[in-house]
Amino acid sequence: MNLDGYILAFDLDGTxxxxxxxxxxxxxxxxxxxxxxxxxxxxxxxxxxRGAMELLRRAFAxxxxxxxxxxxKPLLNRLLELYEQHINDLSKPxxxxxxxxxxxxxxxxxxxICTNKHNYLxxxxxxxxxLSHRFGSIKGADVVPHKKPAAGHLRACIDEMHGxxxxxxxxxxxxxDFLTAKAADVPCILFTHGYSERPLAELNADALLDHFxxxxxxxQACIK
Numbered sequence: 001m002n003l004d005g006y007i008l009a010f011d012l013d014g015t016x017x018x019x020x021x022x023x024x025x026x027x028x029x030x031x032x033x034x035x036x037x038x039x040x041x042x043x044x045x046x047x048x049x050r051g052a053m054e055l056l057r058r059a060f061a062x063x064x065x066x067x068x069x070x071x072x073k074p075l076l077n078r079l080l081e082l083y084e085q086h087i088n089d090l091s092k093p094x095x096x097x098x099x100x101x102x103x104x105x106x107x108x109x110x111x112x113i114c115t116n117k118h119n120y121l122x123x124x125x126x127x128x129x130x131l132s133h134r135f136g137s138i139k140g141a142d143v144v145p146h147k148k149p150a151a152g153h154l155r156a157c158i159d160e161m162h163g164x165x166x167x168x169x170x171x172x173x174x175x176x177d178f179l180t181a182k183a184a185d186v187p188c189i190l191f192t193h194g195y196s197e198r199p200l201a202e203l204n205a206d207a208l209l210d211h212f213x214x215x216x217x218x219x220q221a222c223i224k
Contacts, residue, residue, distance in 0.1 A: 001220050004108035007136075007163040008219065009154055011172035012115040012122055013048055014194030016097055017129065020045050021090035026083035027059055030075055036063050046197040049174040051116040051141050052079055084121060088128040094193060096212030101134060103216045112137040112157040116176065119143045136161040149179035154186070169222050171215070178203045187222040189215070 013019045021041060028038035039059065047058050053076055060067045067075060101111065111134055115122050119140030126132050137160040141147035144156045158168055170181035173194020181188030190196075190205045191212075200208055207218040 001107040001216065003104060003219070003223070005164060006109045006167045006169065006219075006223065007112055007158055007161055008104060008109050009112045009114045009157055009168055009170050011049075011148075011174070011177050011194075012113050012117055012125070014045075014173040014196075015094075015171060015177070015191055016113070016131075017091050017093055017125065018193070019091040019125065020048060020195060022086050022088065023048055023055070023083060025086065025090075026079055027055060029082050030056070030079050031059065031063070033078070034060075034065070034075070036060065036065050039063075045195045048195040049116065049176050049197070051147065052076060052083075052118060055079075080118065080121070084124065087121065087125050091125065091129070093129060093131070094191075094212055100212040100215040104219060105134075107216070109219070110161060110163070111135050112139075112161060114139060114148060114154050114157045114170070114180070116141040116147050148176050149183055151180065151183035151185075154180055154184045169219060173200075174198075175200075175203060178205055181205075189218050189222065 010016050024041050024044045031038050047055050056075055056079055057067060113135050117140050119142050122138050122140045137157040139157050144153045147153050158165055168186045170177055170186050171189045173191045174196040175198040178188050187206045189207045190200050192200055192208055192210050206222050209218055
């Protein structure tokens with residue numbers, strides 16, 4: 001397998017790292033402080049993929065207690081504060097991820113992270129998990145003009161690495177990642193272990209994977 005020149009752009013939460021336990025723990029603290037019933041982890045997982053503000057808005061709305069507009073910024077700041085304090089208490093890379101990246105890197109691939117997480121939190125999480133050296137670009141939603149599913153978010157990562165969009169594969173876990181790939185006209189590989197609201201089988205991704213050990217073969221199939 002020769003992946004020279006290829007950049008694999010990964011989503012972060014739900015794709016590379018199972019971060020839901022720490023994200024939802026912070027969310028539930030905010031909800032309790034506001035007198036709103038907290039969520040079970042499994043019920044809240046699908047709410048994660050669109051960024052922190054959307055997570056808050058949807059969590060409150062689904063609980064039947066929509067946030068007043070004037071509360072959005074203070075509650076967002078509180079959520080981010082709580083989350084940063086415990087950003088890697090329970091979060092961990094998915095099984096087989098390190099080995100898959102080793103295989104792909106040996107074949108010549110480079111890696112980026114394209115995430116709707118706040119950029120400083122994405123960088124901090126990746127750093128605390130000891131993965132920073134793996135990625136040539138990490139761009140969160142707040143450092144680009146338009147976040148995923150806008151193609152420009154992905155292109156910003158690739159431009160930073162002086163890459164070629166014709167040699168990019170988007171790898172994620174949700175409809176947002178699929179739509180990003182479609183907008184950028186690049187192949188898309190989706191993992192079923194993530195936080196998608198929409199059933200992934202409804203999407204026309206190039207591959208649906210249950211485990212990272214299948215990723216190298218899926219990448220190879222995308223470049224044929």
